[in-house]
Amino acid sequence: MSVVVQLLGYPGTGKYTVAKELVRAMEADGRTTRLLDNHASGNLILSLVPTPTHGIPAPVMDRIIEVRDAVLATLEQHTPRDWSIVFTNFPPDAERARALDRHREVAAARGAGFVPVLLECDPDEVLRRVVAPERAARHKLVDPVRMQEILDEAVPLPPWDDIRRIDVTTLPPPEAARAILELLPR
Numbered sequence: 001m002s003v004v005v006q007l008l009g010y011p012g013t014g015k016y017t018v019a020k021e022l023v024r025a026m027e028a029d030g031r032t033t034r035l036l037d038n039h040a041s042g043n044l045i046l047s048l049v050p051t052p053t054h055g056i057p058a059p060v061m062d063r064i065i066e067v068r069d070a071v072l073a074t075l076e077q078h079t080p081r082d083w084s085i086v087f088t089n090f091p092p093d094a095e096r097a098r099a100l101d102r103h104r105e106v107a108a109a110r111g112a113g114f115v116p117v118l119l120e121c122d123p124d125e126v127l128r129r130v131v132a133p134e135r136a137a138r139h140k141l142v143d144p145v146r147m148q149e150i151l152d153e154a155v156p157l158p159p160w161d162d163i164r165r166i167d168v169t170t171l172p173p174p175e176a177a178r179a180i181l182e183l184l185p186r
Contacts, residue, residue, distance in 0.1 A: 002031070003184050004107035005086045006100065008157065009119035010150065011141040012130035014168050014176070015088035018119060021177035022086055029181065033084040036075075039138050041067040046139045054146065072102055076109045084112070090155075097156040104160070113185040116160055119176070122169040123151045 005022065007015045016037050026033040042064045046052075049060055056064070075085060085106070091097035107114035121129075130147045141147060157163060164183055168176050 001185050002082050002084045002110060002112040004084070004103060004110070004112050004114050005180065005184070006103050006114070006116040007086065007088045007119060007180075008100075008116065008163070009090060009168075010121065010126050010155065011090055011147060012126040012135075013119045013121040014129070014173060015090070015119055016138075017173045018168065018176045018180070019086045019088050021173045022180050025174075025177045025181045026084055026086075026184075031084045032080070032082065033086060034079070035086050035088075036071065037088045038090065039140065041071055043139050051139070072106055075106050079110075081110050081112070091157065093156060097158045100158045114162075115180070115183055115185075116158070116163045117180055117183065118157065118163050118165045120165055120167045120169070125169050126151065 007019055007022075009015050016039070019035050019037060023033045023035045042056075044067055045060060045063045046056070052060070079085075087103050089100060089103075091100055104114050104116075127144050127147055131142055131144055133142075135142045141150075164180075166176055166179055171179070
């Protein structure tokens with residue numbers, strides 16, 4: 001059975017790193033799997049504009065949303081139904097948290113299972129991780145002051161009652177991936 005895995009978490013929790021390990025584990029388990037990291041579509045646009053210092057300007061975000069919509073339509077209409085998908089996202093406001101319902105809809109349209117997982121991490125560890133230099137190359141948040149502001153706000157999760165939680169503060173990414181793999185339907 002194909003599955004759509006939705007990894008959620010703060011910047012710096014390791015969503016992308018865990019997702020890469022999860023894709024490897026799913027492939028080793030015999031599932032053709034594709035990773036749709038939240039930066040994959042956004043970086044197509046962000047690489048073409050000056051780096052925003054505080055938030056993405058609305059007109060630029062509109063273009064990113066257009067690209068993401070095209071990607072989701074491709075998943076529904078052209079991607080083989082037996083392929084699994086791993087999404088990574090941080091929903092920074094209630095409106096975008098609701099937008100993640102679209103990922104659940106994609107899973108339903110594909111006849112796939114849907115497994116949402118929240119990666120939790122100690123705030124001090126998030127602040128330590130977020131300044132890693134390699135993050136800037138992927139247009140990721142690297143400002144610890146802004147990260148602290150985000151940590152001080154409540155994370156608006158989608159109103160899904162099936163979100164699983166995994167604490168990745170000290171859990172190595174391959175182990176986190178194995179824990180998620182155990183949650184997937186066969």
